[in-house]
Amino acid sequence: MSGGPAYPRDTRKAALFCPAPTAAGDGRIAAAYDVCVADVERGPGAQADRIADLDTSVAHPARVYDYWLGGKDNFAADRVAAERVLAAAPGLRFRVRANRAFLGRATRYLAAEAGIRQFLDIGTGIPTADNTHEVAQRAAPSSRVVYVDNDPSF
Numbered sequence: 001m002s003g004g005p006a007y008p009r010d011t012r013k014a015a016l017f018c019p020a021p022t023a024a025g026d027g028r029i030a031a032a033y034d035v036c037v038a039d040v041e042r043g044p045g046a047q048a049d050r051i052a053d054l055d056t057s058v059a060h061p062a063r064v065y066d067y068w069l070g071g072k073d074n075f076a077a078d079r080v081a082a083e084r085v086l087a088a089a090p091g092l093r094f095r096v097r098a099n100r101a102f103l104g105r106a107t108r109y110l111a112a113e114a115g116i117r118q119f120l121d122i123g124t125g126i127p128t129a130d131n132t133h134e135v136a137q138r139a140a141p142s143s144r145v146v147y148v149d150n151d152p153s154f
């Protein structure tokens, strides 16, 4: 028996959902593409199975940031790392919240004043209050947002 995937291949659907990496793309993009194709081919539930394997014993920047913002989507390792950084930089919580407030003001301005309707939010973090699409769509309901982050499950 071959070592290929045990699930049926559906390359047409995968091509639709998974943007192929360019030849010059780095290895992480190619790896993300492979995971995306496998998820699409395996169908509903595949992504949830993979997320269940998430290693929560290692701090991740998105969850550490969530902790600093007062969010609930973080684990012990994230909180320990976050507190260590706060011990070295006590004003950080204020700066993190100021950064989040700037994101809101900038998005609001772009949607309400500058007429922007398509947003690419790179390094979006974990969903929390006033996410980019919520701010943009409050100002202009037809706004569309694509979120990108460094997925810790890869």
Ligand SMILES: C[S@@+](CC[C@H](N)C(=O)[O-])C[C@H]1O[C@@H](n2cnc3c(N)ncnc32)[C@H](O)[C@@H]1O
Binding pocket: 061, 062, 063, 065, 099, 100, 103, 122, 123, 124, 125, 126, 148, 149, 150
């Ligand atoms: C400081 S948080 C910013 C969250 C949000 N944009 C905000 O302003 O409130 C930075 C985010 O960037 C993400 N990140 C770091 N390196 C990245 C990369 N190479 N590609 C995409 N996201 C990345 C982290 O996972 C984290 O969620």
